[in-house]
Amino acid sequence: MGSRPDERGALGRMLQVLECFDEDEPALTVAEMARRTGIPLSSLHRWVALLAREGLLARGPGATYAIGSRLWELGELSPLSLRLRETALPHLARLYEATGENVHLGVLDGASPETSAVLFVGRVTGLNSIPVVSRAGGRGPLHTTGVGKALLATRDEPWLRRYLRAPRELETQHSVVAEEALRADIDRARARGFATTREEMTLGNVSVAAALPRVEGLPPVAIGLVVHLDRADERRLGPLVVQTARDLHAALRDAR
Template identity: 70%
Template sequence: MDDDSGAGVGVLARALRVLECFTDDEPVLSASRLSELTGLSSSTLHRLLAQLTAYGLLTRAPGHGYTIGVRLWELGELSPLSLRLRETALPHMLRLYEATGENVHLAVLDAPTPETAIALFVGRVTGQGSIPTLSRMGGRHPLHTTGVGKALLSTRDDAWLARYFSVPLERETTHSITSEAELRAELARAQARGFATTREEMTLGNVSVAAPLTRVEGLPPIAIGTVVSLEHADERRLGGLVVQAAKELGRALRSPQQSH
């Protein structure tokens, strides 16, 4: 149904509907594809596309398509997740990368509600020798199948987890843990040792080790971790490294220079 006929639905809501159509799989979309995805009428959609393009929120692409515009990226970089968290974290992520030679991920808990919570990846350091991963900055991944996700889950209280587990957990690989009892046991282990692990639960052949930061005022819950190949996974060594990185980053984020 076209939102033109929906009472109380404004231009901003329709514009957001258009912008949310763009994904990793479809970063370039035609007007016809956007019409199909949004259900907006041709006239409404073309007005929106013209406005979004004029303001730089969308950009025309070759072949009559549209992509996310530079202005939207520019505004996004003013978020505390970029301006405060990622910029402060980068030196710590680089040190962790130098110590491991593997992917380093920085993620936050994006949780409008526990039932819809995910791990939002806000930073990544990788190199030519690093094992391939599915993550990217701005990518969203399940909490229960990622190292940073489990680390974030280990910081939640029982009431929060009860709501989180009210929604069935999806299986990403044959090794994914979807049982509440098993995952709660994993979280208890993570709390006891200070870091969480996943073994081939998001991507086959990969092991992730991650640690949560203690809470930082003004930012959502944060975790830092590394992803290595199964044959190179020394979890005890990696656990010590990510726990140290989490402590040092937490101190840096809470320093007086970062209070603005």
């Protein structure tokens, strides 16, 4: 990750360091952090020492550092954890028990439509579930994931116009990226109450997802299943996902 203008001072520097970690490289040396952030080594050593002292970074083997437990502790205080995920887990588990498939919980995340993505905040999976690329805390594109497409179906026209102006990546040869085709998928999701993707993010996988009605104090939320193409019975899975979304919405509303 390249350096950003340091207009936020110390906070900006700390975020630069913390944001240079990713799923592919969760542990980095100070030299690797310097290459990713553009911060001079002399300054970076001071920042790393400070962050490690406060528990925001943790020392690892081979002179590496990783995200510290203090960040995890603070993150668990987020409404996405305390309110949404904790309330959702029994409903996600019930959907998994009914299907035996991967169950995902995601929210719309982004400062603007052009930069928005789905943030996965919860997942239930089992030994017989198919492998998926998503993880709790990970992000995915809106146009090629089931939960992402369900979230797109909740957006109004001005928001969609801005979103559709941004380029969309072709994740597989089946990804829907053209505006007309994507709008047709969004209209179809609105009409039947759930969205689908077929091999658009991962070959061989199908996703079925439904958005919740808006919940005050939370970003837009959607629940989805990821199943193998051979087991993708949308007529059976769609109503199960829709009912789970309704049940979770009722639980969140009653818990306020």
